[in-house]
Amino acid sequence: MAMKGARSLLGKALVLIEHNNAKVSPASLSAITAASKFGDITALVAGKGCAPVAEQASKIAGVKAVVQVDSAEYDHLLPENVSKLVEKLHGAEKFSHIVAAHTAFGKSVIPRVAAVSDCQPIPDVINVVDENTFVRPTYAGNALATVKSEIDPVKMLTIRPTSFDKAGDGGSAAVTNGEACGETGGTKWVSDEVDDSGKPDLSSARVVVGGGRGLKSGENFKLLFDLADKIPNCAVGATRAVVDAGFVPNELQVGQTGKVVAPDLYIAMGLSGAIQHLAGMKDSKVIACVNTDPDAPIFSVSDYGLEGDLFDALPKLKSLV
Amino acid sequence: IFFRVFFPPFCTMRALVAVKRVIDYTVKVRVRPDKLGVVKDNVKHSCNPFDEIAMEQAVRMKEAKLVNEIVAVSIGGPKSVEVLRGSALAMGADKAVHVKLADDSVEVEPLAVAKILKAVAEKVQPDVVLTGKQAIDDDSCATPQMLAALLNWPQATFASAIEVDGKKMNVTRETDVGMQKLSVSFPCVLSCDLRLNEPRYAKLPEIMKAKKKPLETLDVKDLGVDITPRLKIIDVSDPPARAAGIKVGSIEELVDKLKNEAKVL
Numbered sequence: 001m002a003m004k005g006a007r008s009l010l011g012k013a014l015v016l017i018e019h020n021n022a023k024v025s026p027a028s029l030s031a032i033t034a035a036s037k038f039g040d041i042t043a044l045v046a047g048k049g050c051a052p053v054a055e056q057a058s059k060i061a062g063v064k065a066v067v068q069v070d071s072a073e074y075d076h077l078l079p080e081n082v083s084k085l086v087e088k089l090h091g092a093e094k095f096s097h098i099v100a101a102h103t104a105f106g107k108s109v110i111p112r113v114a115a116v117s118d119c120q121p122i123p124d125v126i127n128v129v130d131e132n133t134f135v136r137p138t139y140a141g142n143a144l145a146t147v148k149s150e151i152d153p154v155k156m157l158t159i160r161p162t163s164f165d166k167a168g169d170g171g172s173a174a175v176t177n178g179e180a181c182g183e184t185g186g187t188k189w190v191s192d193e194v195d196d197s198g199k200p201d202l203s204s205a206r207v208v209v210g211g212g213r214g215l216k217s218g219e220n221f222k223l224l225f226d227l228a229d230k231i232p233n234c235a236v237g238a239t240r241a242v243v244d245a246g247f248v249p250n251e252l253q254v255g256q257t258g259k260v261v262a263p264d265l266y267i268a269m270g271l272s273g274a275i276q277h278l279a280g281m282k283d284s285k286v287i288a289c290v291n292t293d294p295d296a297p298i299f300s301v302s303d304y305g306l307e308g309d310l311f312d313a314l315p316k317l318k319s320l321v
Numbered sequence: 322i323f324f325r326v327f328f329p330p331f332c333t334m335r336a337l338v339a340v341k342r343v344i345d346y347t348v349k350v351r352v353r354p355d356k357l358g359v360v361k362d363n364v365k366h367s368c369n370p371f372d373e374i375a376m377e378q379a380v381r382m383k384e385a386k387l388v389n390e391i392v393a394v395s396i397g398g399p400k401s402v403e404v405l406r407g408s409a410l411a412m413g414a415d416k417a418v419h420v421k422l423a424d425d426s427v428e429v430e431p432l433a434v435a436k437i438l439k440a441v442a443e444k445v446q447p448d449v450v451l452t453g454k455q456a457i458d459d460d461s462c463a464t465p466q467m468l469a470a471l472l473n474w475p476q477a478t479f480a481s482a483i484e485v486d487g488k489k490m491n492v493t494r495e496t497d498v499g500m501q502k503l504s505v506s507f508p509c510v511l512s513c514d515l516r517l518n519e520p521r522y523a524k525l526p527e528i529m530k531a532k533k534k535p536l537e538t539l540d541v542k543d544l545g546v547d548i549t550p551r552l553k554i555i556d557v558s559d560p561p562a563r564a565a566g567i568k569v570g571s572i573e574e575l576v577d578k579l580k581n582e583a584k585v586l
Binding site for chain 2: 076078079080083103104105107108109110111112113114115116118119120121122123124136138139140141142143144145146147148149150151152169184185186187188189190191192193194195203231240243244249250251257258259262264265270275276282285286287288290299302303304305306307308312313316317320321
């Protein structure tokens with residue numbers, strides 16, 4: 001087992017698994033890949049009725065142990081309750097790293113745990129240099145900061161899911177039952193409104209068609225959805241402007257304040273390419289754009305740009321793909 | 322306390338709103354020659370956009386007589402006063418607290434900010450703390466959660482709708498897959514997302530009035546919070562530039578390139 005450069009394997013990482021009681025979220029699979037650079041991984045699966053997820057987590061490559069805490073207070077993974085559980089586990093096991101994906105869940109829990117442990121969290125990590133040194137984007141992705149955590153005994157990070165591959169199968173970890181540590185009270189879950197249209201998930205789609213103000217109306221977004229239906233594993237994204245205008249729901253928003261995507265292909269339709277939007281998609285492998293304005297900033301990040309009217313281009317594009 | 326139990330929130334609630342002075346969102350930032358930060362001198366700064374949304378929310382709650390006092394707080398060098406006066410007090414905060422740092426270039430990490438805000442909250446005794454969901458400079462998205470943890474209060478992050486319902490708040494929050502509704506008891510910390518509201522512009526008479534509103538200055542040294550950074554900045558660099566692309570003449574050519582050259586379709 002001894003190998004060169006394996007010093008970091010002395011570490012012990014805890015990964016907080018996000019799930020829907022049926023499967024581990026793709027973002028958590030990326031968190032496992034990031035955490036595998038720190039040493040042995042314990043996966044925490046908390047929830048109510050989360051046994052299938054714990055079972056799945058035990059088979060993920062790199063996971064050495066699964067702690068399953070199946071109890072009513074972890075229903076909907078409220079950060080107040082989950083963070084108490086993580087604090088307790090950390091108190092007993094003294095992890096070197098506590099890792100979650102930089103999603104609404106990870107962002108809500110990790111800073112809470114960090115504050116109680118008097119630790120400065122490291123958010124939205126895109127690269128792990130070594131066990132103490134991390135790269136993260138700031139200023140909407142316009143400056144990359146490499147930071148070294150020198151003082152805190154435990155590093156608490158959220159990682160950007162699109163920057164790390166998803167961990168595959170191949171593990172055979174033991175699942176142990178952890179003890180719940182009670183309701184914190186104060187917060188109650190009321191309801192979820194989830195778009196379950198069955199469309200591919202925006203964050204993990206292979207192709208994303210992004211629409212902006214050039215679409216002019218919510219009805220016209222149907223043209224993008226029709227195109228997306230013709231391309232395998234293709235999702236529709238949108239700029240903040242069209243979300244604010246009520247054309248599409250907010251979970252389609254790509255950008256600094258929405259989702260960060262890095263698909264193989266991003267097709268930008270009628271969007272100018274504001275700094276805020278670019279922050280969410282400029283790491284796409286190939287970017288293509290159609291825009292009537294030759295000076296639109298989107299042309300400066302596009303591999304292929306077509307100057308023209310998207311209402312001419314869309315039907316042709318649909319028939320050609 | 323007796324009064325509060327029997328006559329919940331009406332006009333006895335105090336809101337604390339945290340605002341940060343950041344480089345204006347329209348500015349294209351430049352990395353400093355020493356590669357340890359970005360150029361901040363002679364660069365336009367303004368109130369963090371998410372914090373304006375938090376401020377607007379507090380003002381609307383006051384207008385709806387759900388809150389009777391709004392205290393704004395900012396941590397930073399002398400120029401943070403511009404944000405407190407020009408944005409917070411002019412938008413409708415009743416008073417302001419400036420936690421003064423040695424100069425405008427000092428950066429304080431979210432952990433220290435949360436500790437400072439906790440000390441301020443202990444003085445101000447708010448029922449609700451409103452903040453932006455993240456600052457657009459460090460993009461950390463951590464301070465409100467850390468403050469809630471230090472105070473051991475409930476939190477609702479990424480709020481897109483907030484209603485006061487007796488002694489609780491009904492908060493709709495934005496998640497990755499849609500919306501989630503939570504019921505949160507007081508006191509609590511709420512972080513505000515973009516769609517919560519459209520912040521108002523302060524009108525000239527309000528800007529004039531804001532100059533006379535009370536503004537208390539606290540020296541960070543007197544709060545007993547250690548602001549020494551936990552993270553050492555090794556390097557700040559420009560993101561890798563994308564290779565120059567090409568313009569195509571037709572949609573047929575575009576599809577051909579995507580299929581046969583880039584092989585992504």
